[in-house]
Structure formats: structure tokens, C-alpha cells
Amino acid sequence: MATLMARLTRCAMALGLLLTAVACGSGPPSGRLTVMIPWSELEFQAFHSVIRSFEEKTGIQVDVLVTRAQTQQLDAAVAAGAPPDLAVLPSVGALDRYARGDRLQRLDADITEDYAQPFRGLGIVGGKVYAVPVKADVKSLIWYNPKVTVEPPPNAMTDLQALSRERPETWCLGLASGPTSGWPGADWIADILLSQSGTDTYKGWLLGDVYWHSDEVAAAWTAWRSIAAKSVEEAAEKKFGEAAKGMTAKPPTCALAHGALSAMGFPPSAVAGDAYNYVTWAPKSTRQLEVSADFVGRFTENPSGTALITYLSSAEAQQAWVNQPGSYGFSALGQGKPLTYDNLVQRGIAKMLQPDSGYTLCFSAADAMAPDLSAAFYRAVLDYTADAAPLKILLKGLDKVQAGRDSPVPPDKLCAPAT
Known part of the structure; x- marks a missing residue:
């Protein structure tokens, strides 16, 4: 822990905006590099354990820059000409913008060959590889505490709406998350649209061919509001992570989370399958899942950056990472690179990402949007919960933000069978 704190002191990025990026410099010697990440607490510790292994194997020193305001911090550092050597990119939309603006350095194509679809293609812009997915997630999940909710909750839309009418404070819902407040609602709305209207409508919406104020998209928003019910009333001020912890609190303060x-x-002390478990949101008839990934890109020519990306992409590092206490992440490595998950619940979710799982994986909607559109999406979610404007007005406002812009993700990369 002393070493960890020393690292953070050297490049104290927790709250500083531009100061840290400048202090760390844009051209360190090849034996040292900087990497900017958005993870804190247990997620940070899990990542840092992998970094320590890399340092021991290579002798390269890594300064980890921690920030929860990833978009703002990274934009400021890049604009000042003092970017970190590597950064976890906040979205595929940001990845596309940095690549097309000649801010990202190209990577060797063979780094991505072991990754599964749809994750592999999302780091490619204009036929060139700019980033690799080092951590994956499945968002289409409903969580419950088996000690409190003895029977698994329903995942059918009408059943969940009926449940919320009977128990209006059922959901552990928080929307507060700093500059990205609103994202939990945005993820849920996208999940509902995907399950109600299918992949063609989902892709059309992200590409601008299906309007935000269309019946299908509007129905997803109203369905979310009816399911979340009374839980939305204080959600705007409640941090998402803190809200979700209510499920395993003693006594529990809520029953379900998405x-x-x-x-x-x-917490790592909570026993998987005993203190928490899940059901998939995806209807059995369609087997569609909303997924996401954290991509790492290189912003400088420091050769040590390539070495770290290569290591983070290896089965060895991925295996160590997914089994760190509190990590709860998944590998996007594909066939021929099977990993072992110690956590029973994690193991079941990981199978959904593997080849021949039968699931169609659709990339997270907000992450696949241009950054200004996703930010407007988050704001609209907050306005909707606060009844700040009629839904039709909010959705037409989002149509104006999207008008005339291309999607940063080609349509053939938005959804793909797990392969």
C-alpha cells in the first residue's frame, strides 16, 4: 500500500485537471510511462496488481493517473500537448474522435487478433487498429439478493412493471456519477429498446435512421420510468454504486438492481450466488445482450506503451486481472483463450461472451455515440426523472443533437453473435 500511495503522490491525478498531465510530461524515457484510468477503490487495486506484475517482469515503471472525470481530464491533457502515454478511453465515440484527429497512435494489428467479436472491431478506425479492449462487461443483468428475494425476479417487461406497481421502492437506483450523471438510466433505456424492438431498430437508432422521438424509442423511455417507478424520485442525487450496495446492506434498503x-x-466478502445473483434481461426468444468494454489506446510514441498494451492483452494478464478481489471484470479474449473465473457468478456471465453462446452482443448505446450526444442523453435522463420537460420535447432535442452526424461505429460492428 505504501508503494501504491507513493505512485499516486508522484502523479496525483485524483482531482487535478491539467496539472498532473503536465507534471508527468508527454515524453518520458522508455523505462517509464504514464497511464490514465477511470477506476477507483477495488477496481483500481485490481488493475494496479496487474501493473505491478508488468513492472516486475519488464523493469518499466508505470505511473497511474486516476480520474473519475476521464473525458474532461483527457481532453485537457491532449489539448495542452501533454497527454499520458496510455489512457483507458471513455467511449468508442471518443476513441473515434481521437483517432480521426491524429491524436492516437496506431497499434500493431496482431494485438487484436485474439479478441472476440464484437469487441475486436471496435478499436479499428479507417481500417487501422488504434485501441484494444482490455476489460469487458455485460449490462443486461438484473441483480437480487437471494437471502431477501428468495425466488429469482422476473425478467419479462410486463412482470417487472407489475412488480414495481406492487412494491414501488423495489429498485436500487442511483443516477449521480459526476460529469456522467444519468448514465445508469441511459444504459437501462437502451437495454429496454434492444429487448423490445430488436437489433435492427437498436442499430437504426444509433445510426440516426430511427428518430429519438419515434414510437419505439419513446416506448423504451416510458417503460423504464414505469419499471423504476418511485425509485427515480431521489435517484438524481444518489450515487449509483452506493445505491446498489443497498441490496447487500444489513438490513437491505432495496431489492433489485440493473x-x-x-x-x-x-464487497469481496459477499459470497457470489449467496449474497447476490442475477437473471439476464434478454428475452429467451431473442437472446440479445447489451455489452461494453474498456479500451486502451496509446497517445505518445513511448515504446514502453506498446509493451504495456501487449501485456494487458495477454491471457496471462487477463487471467490475473479477472480474479483479483473486487475486479468483477471479464475478458474479451475469444476462442482458444479460455480463462478460469474463481467467482461462481462471474463464471456464469463470462460464458455469455464466449463463442457459440447463442447470444447476440450489442455494444452499449451511449458508449457508441459521439461524446456530445451521449452527454445530452445523460442530461435528458436526469431531466426526465425530474419532470423538467415533456418526454416528447426531450427526445426531439436529442434528435437535434444527432442531426447530420455520422455514427462513430459502423453498423456492422454494433451487434454481432458472440464469436
Whole structure:
């Protein structure tokens, strides 16, 4: 822990905006590099354990820059000409913008060959590889505490709406998340659209061919509001991670949550399958899942950056990473690279990402949007919960933000069978 704190002191990125990026410099010697990440607490510790292994194997020193305001911090550092050597990119939309703006360095194509679809193609812009997915997630999950909710909750839309009418404070829902407040609602709305209207409508919406104010998209918003019910009333001020912890609190303050395992904040002491478990949101008839990934890209020519990306992409590093206490992440490595998950619940979710699972994986909607559109999506979610404007007005406003812009993700890369 002393070493960890020393690292953070050298490049104290927790709250500083531009200061840290400048202090760390844009051209360190090849035996040292900087990497900017958005993870904190247990997620950070899991990542840092992998970094320590890399340092021991290579002798390369890594300064980890931690920030929860990833978009703002990275934009400021890049604009000042003092980017970190590597950064976890906040979205595929940001990845596309940095690549097309000649901010990202090209990577060797063979780094991505072991990754599964649809993750592999998302780091490719203009036929060139710019980033690799080093951590994956499945968002189409409903969580419950088996000690409190003895029977698994329903995943059918009408059944969940009926449940919320009977128990309006059922959901562990928080929307507060700093500059990205609103994202939990955005993820849920996208999940509902995918399950209600299918992949063609989902892709058409992201590509701008299906309007935000269309009946299909509007129905996803109203369905979310009816399911979340009374739980939305204080959600705007409640942090998502803190809200989800209510499920395993003693006594529990809520019963169900929606989203990725890594976002739930379950403590390592909570026994998987006993203190928490899940059902998939995807209807059995369609078997569609909303997934996401954290990509790492290189912003400088420091050769040590390539060495770290190569290591983070290896089965060895991925295996160590997914089994760190509190990691709760998944590997996007494909066939021929099977990993062992110690956590029973994690193991079941990981199978959904493997080849021949039968699931169609669709990339997270907000992450596949241009950054300004996803930000507007998050704001609209907050306005909707606060009844700040009629839904039709909010959705037409999002149509104006999207008008005339191309999707940063080609349509053939938005959804793909797990392969």
C-alpha cells in the first residue's frame, strides 16, 4: 500500500485537471510511462496488481493517473500537448474522435487478433487498429439478493412493471456519477429498446435512421420510468454504486438492481450466488445482450506503451486481472483463450461472451455515440426523472443533437453473435 500511495503522490491525478498531465510530461524515457484510468477503490487495486506484475517482469515503471472525470481530464491533457502515454478511453465515440484527429497512435494489428467479436472491431478506425479492449462487461443483468428475494425476479417487461406497481421502492437506483450523471438510466433505456424492438431498430437508432422521438424509442423511455417507478424520485442525487450496495446492506434498503457486475459495488466478502445473483434481461426468444468494454489506446510514441498494451492483452494478464478481489471484470479474449473465473457468478456471465453462446452482443448505446450526444442523453435522463420537460420535447432535442452526424461505429460492428 505504501508503494501504491507513493505512485499516486508522484502523479496525483485524483482531482487535478491539467496539472498532473503536465507534471508527468508527454515524453518520458522508455523505462517509464504514464497511464490514465477511470477506476477507483477495488477496481483500481485490481488493475494496479496487474501493473505491478508488468513492472516486475519488464523493469518499466508505470505511473497511474486516476480520474473519475476521464473525458474532461483527457481532453485537457491532449489539448495542452501533454497527454499520458496510455489512457483507458471513455467511449468508442471518443476513441473515434481521437483517432480521426491524429491524436492516437496506431497499434500493431496482431494485438487484436485474439479478441472476440464484437469487441475486436471496435478499436479499428479507417481500417487501422488504434485501441484494444482490455476489460469487458455485460449490462443486461438484473441483480437480487437471494437471502431477501428468495425466488429469482422476473425478467419479462410486463412482470417487472407489475412488480414495481406492487412494491414501488423495489429498485436500487442511483443516477449521480459526476460529469456522467444519468448514465445508469441511459444504459437501462437502451437495454429496454434492444429487448423490445430488436437489433435492427437498436442499430437504426444509433445510426440516426430511427428518430429519438419515434414510437419505439419513446416506448423504451416510458417503460423504464414505469419499471423504476418511485425509485427515480431521489435517484438524481444518489450515487449509483452506493445505491446498489443497498441490496447487500444489513438490513437491505432495496431489492433489485440493473447493470453490469462491476458497477454493483459488491464487497469481496459477499459470497457470489449467496449474497447476490442475477437473471439476464434478454428475452429467451431473442437472446440479445447489451455489452461494453474498456479500451486502451496509446497517445505518445513511448515504446514502453506498446509493451504495456501487449501485456494487458495477454491471457496471462487477463487471467490475473479477472480474479483479483473486487475486479468483477471479464475478458474479451475469444476462442482458444479460455480463462478460469474463481467467482461462481462471474463464471456464469463470462460464458455469455464466449463463442457459440447463442447470444447476440450489442455494444452499449451511449458508449457508441459521439461524446456530445451521449452527454445530452445523460442530461435528458436526469431531466426526465425530474419532470423538467415533456418526454416528447426531450427526445426531439436529442434528435437535434444527432442531426447530420455520422455514427462513430459502423453498423456492422454494433451487434454481432458472440464469436
